[in-house]
Amino acid sequence: MQIRLMQILTSLVLLGIAATGLAGDPLPSWNDGANKAGIMAFVTKITDEGSPDFVPVPQRIATFDNDGTLWSEQPMYFQLLFALDRVKAMAPEHPDWKTTAPFSDVLAGDMKAVMASGMEGLGKIIAASHAGMTADEFAQSVRDWIAEARHPTTGMAYTAMVYQPMLELLAYLRNNSFKTYIVSGGGIDFMRVFAESVYGIPPEQVIGSQLDASYQLRDGVPTIVKEGELAFIDDKAGKPVGIYRHIGRRPLLAGGNSDGDRQMLEYTTIPREPDDTTPRLGLLVRHTDAEREWAYDRDSHIGGLDTALDDAPKRGWLVIDMRKDWKRIYPERD
Amino acid sequence: MQIRLMQILTSLVLLGIAATGLAGDPLPSWNDGANKAGIMAFVTKITDEGSPDFVPVPQRIATFDNDGTLWSEQPMYFQLLFALDRVKAMAPEHPDWKTTAPFSDVLAGDMKAVMASGMEGLGKIIAASHAGMTADEFAQSVRDWIAEARHPTTGMAYTAMVYQPMLELLAYLRNNSFKTYIVSGGGIDFMRVFAESVYGIPPEQVIGSQLDASYQLRDGVPTIVKEGELAFIDDKAGKPVGIYRHIGRRPLLAGGNSDGDRQMLEYTTIPREPDDTTPRLGLLVRHTDAEREWAYDRDSHIGGLDTALDDAPKRGWLVIDMRKDWKRIYPERD
Numbered sequence: 001m002q003i004r005l006m007q008i009l010t011s012l013v014l015l016g017i018a019a020t021g022l023a024g025d026p027l028p029s030w031n032d033g034a035n036k037a038g039i040m041a042f043v044t045k046i047t048d049e050g051s052p053d054f055v056p057v058p059q060r061i062a063t064f065d066n067d068g069t070l071w072s073e074q075p076m077y078f079q080l081l082f083a084l085d086r087v088k089a090m091a092p093e094h095p096d097w098k099t100t101a102p103f104s105d106v107l108a109g110d111m112k113a114v115m116a117s118g119m120e121g122l123g124k125i126i127a128a129s130h131a132g133m134t135a136d137e138f139a140q141s142v143r144d145w146i147a148e149a150r151h152p153t154t155g156m157a158y159t160a161m162v163y164q165p166m167l168e169l170l171a172y173l174r175n176n177s178f179k180t181y182i183v184s185g186g187g188i189d190f191m192r193v194f195a196e197s198v199y200g201i202p203p204e205q206v207i208g209s210q211l212d213a214s215y216q217l218r219d220g221v222p223t224i225v226k227e228g229e230l231a232f233i234d235d236k237a238g239k240p241v242g243i244y245r246h247i248g249r250r251p252l253l254a255g256g257n258s259d260g261d262r263q264m265l266e267y268t269t270i271p272r273e274p275d276d277t278t279p280r281l282g283l284l285v286r287h288t289d290a291e292r293e294w295a296y297d298r299d300s301h302i303g304g305l306d307t308a309l310d311d312a313p314k315r316g317w318l319v320i321d322m323r324k325d326w327k328r329i330y331p332e333r334d
Numbered sequence: 335m336q337i338r339l340m341q342i343l344t345s346l347v348l349l350g351i352a353a354t355g356l357a358g359d360p361l362p363s364w365n366d367g368a369n370k371a372g373i374m375a376f377v378t379k380i381t382d383e384g385s386p387d388f389v390p391v392p393q394r395i396a397t398f399d400n401d402g403t404l405w406s407e408q409p410m411y412f413q414l415l416f417a418l419d420r421v422k423a424m425a426p427e428h429p430d431w432k433t434t435a436p437f438s439d440v441l442a443g444d445m446k447a448v449m450a451s452g453m454e455g456l457g458k459i460i461a462a463s464h465a466g467m468t469a470d471e472f473a474q475s476v477r478d479w480i481a482e483a484r485h486p487t488t489g490m491a492y493t494a495m496v497y498q499p500m501l502e503l504l505a506y507l508r509n510n511s512f513k514t515y516i517v518s519g520g521g522i523d524f525m526r527v528f529a530e531s532v533y534g535i536p537p538e539q540v541i542g543s544q545l546d547a548s549y550q551l552r553d554g555v556p557t558i559v560k561e562g563e564l565a566f567i568d569d570k571a572g573k574p575v576g577i578y579r580h581i582g583r584r585p586l587l588a589g590g591n592s593d594g595d596r597q598m599l600e601y602t603t604i605p606r607e608p609d610d611t612t613p614r615l616g617l618l619v620r621h622t623d624a625e626r627e628w629a630y631d632r633d634s635h636i637g638g639l640d641t642a643l644d645d646a647p648k649r650g651w652l653v654i655d656m657r658k659d660w661k662r663i664y665p666e667r668d
Contacts, residue, residue, distance in 0.1 A: 058536055135578060136606070179538070192582045202392055203582030204513070204538075215574040215597055222601040224578045240549040244469060244558045246580060248526045248537030263549055267556040272470070 026172040029165040029328045035318050036325065039169065042281045046252065047176050053279045057177045061251040063207075063243060063264060064166070066184035066191060068257040068303040069285050070199060071162040072151075074294045076302055078158050079186050080122070082145050084114070086129035094128075103128070127228050131211055135189065135224040142193040156330070159198050164331045166255075166285075170199055173253070181205045181251075183242055185235035185260055189226070207242045209234045235260045240267035255283035262308040269315055282317035284308060289323040360506040363499040363662045369652050370659065373503065376615045380586065381510045387613045391511045395585040397541075397577060397598060398500070400518035400525060402591040402637040403619050404533060405496040406485075408628045410636055412492050413520050414456070416479050418448070420463035428462075437462070461562050465545055469523065469558040476527040490664070493532045498665045500589075500619075504533055507587070515539045515585075517576055519569035519594055523560070541576045543568045569594045574601035589617035596642040603649055616651035618642060623657040 030036040046055040067073040087097070087106045097103035102121035105113035114121065130138060146159060154161065170180050182191055182201055188208030195201040212227035234242040240263050243251065254261070254268035265282040286305060287296050297305040312319050322329065364370040380389040401407040421431070421440045431437035436455035439447035448455065464472060480493060488495065504514050514535055516525055522542030529535040546561035568576040574597050577585065588595070588602035599616040620639060621630050631639040646653050656663070 058530075061538075188579070188582070196392075204395075204580065206582065210579060213575050213578060215571040215578075215601065217600060217604075220604070221606055222574065222597075222604050224574060237549040240556065240558060241547050244547060244549075245522070245544060246538065248522070248540065263556075266551060267549065270551075270554070270556050272555055 026175065027165065027168050029168055029326060031325055031327055033325060035320050038318050039281070039283070042253070042279055043172065043176050046279055053277075055252060055278060059249065059252060060173075060176070060178040061181065061247060061249060062173050062178045062253040062255075063181045063183040063247075063251045063268070064170070064254070065256040065258070065261045065264070066182050066186055066208075068287065069163075069255055069261070070166050070170075070182070071158070072293060073303050074296070075152065077186065078151075078161075079190050080125075081152070081158075082142065082149070082190065083125050083129040085145060085149060086141060087125055090128065130187065130189075131226045131228040133226055134218075135213070135226055138189055138226055139193050142190055146194055159194055160333065161330060162198055163285075163326070164328050165326045167199065167331065169255075170201070174200065178253070179205060181207060181243075181247065183207045183234065183239050183254075183264060185209055185233065185238075187211075188234070207234055207246045209238075237263045239264035243267065251280075252278070253281040253283070255285065256308070257285040257287065258303040258305050259308045260303075262311065265308065265315065265317055266311075269317065282312075282315060283320060284312055284317055285320045286322065288321050289326075289329065291323075292329045293322060295323075360509065361499065361502050363502055363660060365659055365661055367659060369654050372652050373615070373617070376587070376613055377506065377510050380613055387611075389586060389612060393583065393586060394507075394510070394512040395515065395581060395583060396507050396512045396587040396589075397515045397517040397581075397585045397602070398504070398588070399590040399592070399595045399598070400516050400520055400542075402621065403497075403589055403595070404500050404504075404516070405492070406627060407637050408630070409486065411520065412485075412495075413524050414459075415486070415492075416476065416483070416524070417459050417463040419479060419483060420475060421459055424462065464521065464523075465560045465562040467560055468552075469547070469560055472523055472560055473527050476524055480528055493528055494667065495664060496532055497619075497660070498662050499660045501533065501665065503589075504535070508534065512587070513539060515541060515577075515581065517541045517568065517573050517588075517598060519543055519567065519572075521545075522568075541568055541580045543572075571597045573598035577601065585614075586612070587615040587617070589619065590642070591619040591621065592637040592639050593642050594637075596645065599642065599649065599651055600645075603651065616646075616649060617654060618646055618651055619654045620656065622655050623660075623663065625657075626663045627656060629657075 027036055027040070045051045045053040048054060064070055067077050071078070084106050087103055091097050091107055097107060102114050102117040102124060105117065106125065149158060150156065151158060151161060173180055180201055182195055182205065184191060186208050188206055188210050191208055192203040192206045195206050196203065210231045212229045212231045214225050214227055216223055216225065232238065232242065239261065243264065251268045254264050256265060269280045269282040284305065287294050287303065289295060296303065297309060309319065361370055379385045379387040382388060398404055401411050405412070418440050421437055425431050425441055428437070431441060436448050436451040436458060439451065440459065483492060484490065485492060485495060507514055516529055516535055516539065518525060520542050522540055522544050525542055526537040526540045529540050530537065544565045546563045546565045548559050548561055550557055550559065566572065566576065573595065577598065585602045588598050590599060603614040603616040618639065621628050621637065623629060630637065631643060643653065
């Protein structure tokens with residue numbers, strides 16, 4: 001009995017520590033203000049069993065865009081930087097690329113010409129770097145790149161350019177029994193390589209754009225092959241469709257940063273029935289911090305935020321001002 | 335302190351009860367034998383932290399076919415019976431169906447002619463009953479049907495024709511921290527209506543065949559519309575692709591009952607690397623019980639089990655013999 005009592009006392013002490021941790025500020029990198037207060041009031045009321053706004057655990061679904069919402073997206077989407085690096089790495093096996101646009105422009109470092117090649121040129125770059133290989137080979141190429149590559153202007157690892165305040169928000173939601181999802185226009189297979197270790201989001205909670213895939217036994221080994229055709233674009237009106245397909249129920253909270261997220265926020269926050277008073281929350285991260293990150297919105301080619309910003313007041317979406325709302329942008333480095 | 339001690343003692347008593355519950359037979363509707371023992375030995379070794387075969391919780395993914403694996407599928411897939419009933423219910427709004435095959439055959443109850451209409455005819459029946467409506471309208475039509483409809487030969491509710499031993503297996507796996515999924519050739523939206531209440535499987539863990547879908551604001555209300563084109567067939571080689579798309583990692587256990595599940599079982603159980611010794615389990619439910627359910631395998635048009643049965647010995651898949659292995663087929667009724 002002596003030992004059992006010790007165990008009980010130890011458990012009580014550990015419980016006490018856990019409780020203290022929970023009682024602390026769950027969003028320490030957020031400045032006090034209407035946005036932080038709005039997020040916390042929302043979570044408090046839907047998790048309070050005594051509240052008329054209480055929402056049962058299975059319905060606590062939160063969906064977040066990735067590029068520009070959970071990590072940076074300038075000077076261009078990081079996945080595109082990956083694709084360009086892959087073209088360079090693969091060039092020795094493709095001698096014809098030296099003289100064939102858009103590959104020749106990539107190899108010459110002529111980014112203006114690459115961007116001018118438009119969807120057709122970029123499609124070829126994506127196909128060359130993402131298709132015609134097994135899923136395992138692709139994942140390994142992303143894993144290798146993520147470990148080595150550095151951002152062209154900050155010199156940081158890409159996985160260090162995630163937003164500390166959003167990491168705290170994801171953890172806060174999970175501590176309140178939310179399932180957190182990524183719903184991104186980016187490639188589902190690209191994000192799944194790092195989403196679990198970087199965001200704490202497992203592969204089955206990552207939704208993104210997809211190429212066709214096929215299955216075969218190759219030399220007796222079960223193999224998924226990534227094919228060249230786009231199967232699904234998880235952007236704009238595709239985001240609610242992606243949520244419907246993968247999750248099959250409506251989120252309670254959605255966060256984005258661009259017009260590509262507008263439909264996801266509509267789908268999440270607008271009541272379907274006039275008498276539905278379930279609290280729902282839409283968040284828009286506005287890039288206002290040219291010093292610590294980037295400042296852009298209405299006219300940006302990457303992450304343009306225009307019609308969604310116009311809609312925010314009437315929809316009740318919180319517009320997060322990076323410069324004012326966030327104490328810190330990226331995690332502290334070790 | 336007096337109260338706290340009481341709480342501690344109460345907790346200890348409750349813990350004791352819980353432990354006793356866990357120590358009982360988790361699969362009471364399974365007869366003792368090699369299959370029950372094989373399933374339990376598998377779960378025991380992968381959950382034992384001291385075992386070299388221990389598998390961390392996030393990798394504990396189990397996928398199950400639905401028709402013929404979790405519930406019955408004779409005399410035809412229940413979703414097809416739903417579609418036929420829907421055609422009858424919708425007929426007053428479609429006077430032309432009286433003279434247009436295959437609808438006229440459905441209305442005349444000429445099932446031979448309906449089946450003879452082949453994929454083209456059945457496709458028209460599925461399209462009429464599943465597409466051109468909102469996702470909410472479709473879900474409501476399934477909900478209404480499931481509540482009212484009765485099986486043509488047993489007279490039972492369809493949701494009562496689920497296999498009690500499989501319900502126990504699903505619960506046993508979840509009690510051992512598995513995420514349980516359905517991976518079915520059936521329609522994802524059809525199954526999601528009842529999977530949570532009947533199987534304890536939430537919508538986000540249901541994978542199935544899908545029609546195209548679109549999103550729009552309709553009179554200001556966010557609306558998903560089910561379109562007429564098939565977007566994905568989650569059968570045969572489509573099952574590993576569906577798992578790859580939705581889950582993004584390989585299951586540890588897969589259960590099926592027909593050749594349509596063969597590729598899912600291959601994908602789950604065959605090592606990708608020669609040195610991968612992670613334990614993996616494949617299960618095939620074989621319909622051997624003409625008295626309590628149905629008996630069919632190699633030559634059946636519904637749920638044919640032929641090449642997968644041939645592969646079972648070399649792959650190490652457990653072939654469950656309904657008649658011998660299961661004490662009871664369906665849950666006891668209240």
